[in-house]
Each structure stands twice: as C-alpha cells, then as structure tokens.
Amino acid sequence: MSDFGFGMWAGTAVNDTSSVVAAGYSYSEKAGGLATIVKLTRALMIVPVCLIFALLMAREKANSGAGFNFRKIFPWFILWFVIASIVNTTGVLPEPLSQPLGSCGKFAIVMAMTAIGLNTRLGELVKHGLRPIFLGLCCWAAVACMSLLVQYLIGII
Template sequence: MHNNIRGILYTFIFAIPAYFLGNLFPIIGGPVFAILLGILAAGFKRPATFEPGIKFTGKKILQYSIILLGFEMNLFNVLKIGSHSFYVMIFTLLTSFVVAWSIGKLLALDRCTTTLIGAGTAICGGSAIAALAPVINAEDKDIAFSISTIFLFNVIAVFLFPFLGHLIGMSDTGFGMWAGTAINDTSSVVAAGYSYSTAAGSYATIVKLTRALMIVPACVFFAVLTTRCNKKSSNFNFYKIFPWFILWFIVASIINTIGIIPESITHLLGSAGKFCIILAMSAIGLNTNLHSLVKNGFRPILLGLCCWFAVAAVSLVVQHVLGLI
C-alpha cells in the first residue's frame, strides 16, 4: 500500500476539480470531467513512482466505490415501486447486448469495449461500466472509449427525449418509463424526466434505480463467461472469478434497506462512493493514450448510437404491447 500513496495522491489533483465541475454541470457529471482531465494530463511526463498508485486507483478503488454506492440503495422500496418496469428492462437489456455484440463484431471492435458499451446502454451508464470493467479485465482505453460514448448520448437524450415525448403525446408514466429504461445515466434520466413533468421525473427516477440493480446479475454472468472463455474448464475456479465487490455491494444495500445505520451515515458513505468513482476515472484518464482514443473514437460512437436507438425503440414497443403507454 505504501508504494501506492504517491500515485493515489496524484489522482486527487484531477479528481477534486472534476468533483466541483460535476456539481456545477450535473448533466455532464464529475466522472466525465475526471476522465477528460486525466487524459489531458496523460500527455505530460510523470515520475515512474506514481504508476503503481494510479493503477491501484483505477482498479481497486473503482471496486470500493461500487460497494460504497450500495449504502444509498433501498432494495425493497425500489423493487416494489419499480416492478412494473421489470419486463421492459429485460427486453431492453437483452436488446442492448445483442446489438452491441452484433454491431461490434461488424465494426471490428474488441470484446471489452463492446461489452462495456452494451452494459452502459443497458443498465446505468458510467456506474455499470465501472462495475463491469474489473470483472471482464477491461483495459483503461476500453473504459475511456465507453465512458466517452455513453456521455455523448446522455447529453443528447436530455434534449431529445422530452421533445419526442411531447411530439408523440406520451403520458407522464409512459415517458417516465421510457426515460428510465432508455436513457443511460441517472443524472440524465432525472434531467430529462423532470423537464417533461414532475410526475414523469419521479417515476423515471424510480425506474432507473430499479434498472441499476441489474448490475449484480450482469457482473456475475460476465465473471463466469470471461473465465470460461479465457481458461480451460478444468481450471475453472468460481471462488477466484466471482466479483466479490458486488457481493459487498449487496450487503451494503441490505444494511441501508433495514436501516441499522443512520441515514446521515449511509448518505455520507454513498457520497464517498461517488467521489471514489471520480478518483478512479482520473486514474483511468491518466492511463489513456489520447492519440489512440481519437484514432478509434468513431467506431465506439457508432456502436453506442446503434445500441441507444435499439433500446429506445424496444422500450416503446414493449410498453405499447403491455399497454403501459
């Protein structure tokens, strides 16, 4: 741990301004500012003694941040209120991954970038990418491509979805369901929902929180899949490949749900988790090659567009079939 201190402190230089910028511009969010600042700083030479700490921040602290986020998740409440969205979410989740893998193969994108963009679109944007990245052993460039792509469509969604909702004449609950299942990041869901109406914003937020729970089965599934693909079946060891930080995320969620810790403390822990994500994104940016990002940036964006369009369309179709619109 002693060898990591300098690198961890170095990432704070970029995480702190990114945190405040994220508060000023919540639609963009602190993680995006963090990764951008890190990428810009990556072009400058830094002491080699920083490297272990930067890598530790981008991997381990990223996992710790997901655990801390669990302290703001009320499992029973979200599941109860968001039960109507379950079928819509199942179809949109499957659609996102099928489209991601199909189009990603056509675009000759690597497996990790394809999976992360599919997960970010299907589940909850940057949080899903942060949770899944260590499970599938994604490299920093894969995370950078994915975060950048998800961010682009988050911003577009805030302006486009309310316009289309009014154009179609959607009800508050119908639009809330659509925004909650088809917009990637929580901040963008909230912004788009409340710009449509207060009722739509409240409903969209609940749906989005329910959708975020899909991080857990997705991580377990990809942990097993990744190991099956990379090792012989005789070497399969579930204990070694299981994403234990997701288990602790569930434990943290249960602790918050039953209320054995004061709300002020769980809120503080959740806020610490959000800052740790910003810290980890700074480290990922610092390990990202800007030239490579620009050179290969168009294909991930095209993949993200295909996934986003497919998920938005399927959400509307399933709602129509179920009579929810």
C-alpha cells in the same frame, strides 16, 4: 408523454444512472422517481445475471478439466452494492451516518464520471474509426426505440 411513460422510458433507455436521474427529474418529480426505480431495478438484475454466467463458466471449466476459481471471475463489487443497499434500506445505519455516506457516494460518482471525461480523447476515438462510435449510437437508438415500442404495445403510451 405522461410522467409514467417518460419515467419508464428514461429508466429503460438511458444507460447511466446519474443521467437517468437527471433526465427523469428534469421532466417531473413523478417521472424522476419512477425512472430511478426502473434504472435501479435494471442495475440489480446484474446480480443474478453475473451469478448465472459465473456458474455456467464454472461448469464449462469443470467439463474441460481446467482449473476454475469462482473468486477470480465473480465481480465482487456487486456483492458490496447489494450489501450497501440492504443496510441503507433496512435502516441499520442511523440517519446522521447514512446521509453523509450517501453524499460521499454521490461525490465519488461525480469524480469517476469526471475522470472518465478527462481521460476521453476524441482524437483517439476518431483515429480508431467511426465504426465503434456508430455501433454505440445504433445500440443506443435500438434500446430507446425498443423501450418506446414495448410501452406502446402494453398501452402505456
């Protein structure tokens, strides 16, 4: 598979951003860069999707006569993510400040992933049955295969 093909596949088929970066760069520098761009583009699509669903919910609540508060349903972390991306991209922050903030962000992601791992109890997962695990596996396989199929159909691989 070409660097381009692998980067596209990793960026679309792998769910976690840090895993996308690791997978892409373990293949090649070019694949890593492309995988990261594809994944971040996917992540940015959360913004319009959340806005659309928030507006649909607002309309539904208004039609039913129930009270509605946009502030309560909109995931505000998305707005802060977009603002941070714009600030970093435009160069508003000087490099001596931007680089340490980026390192702090990476550290925070590592700590969050560690916390998730430390709070995961395999026994609890098995106790609730293997169906949820099997569903997750099936969803992952469907996304991975669909990514490869789309690339095949458009001539990337």
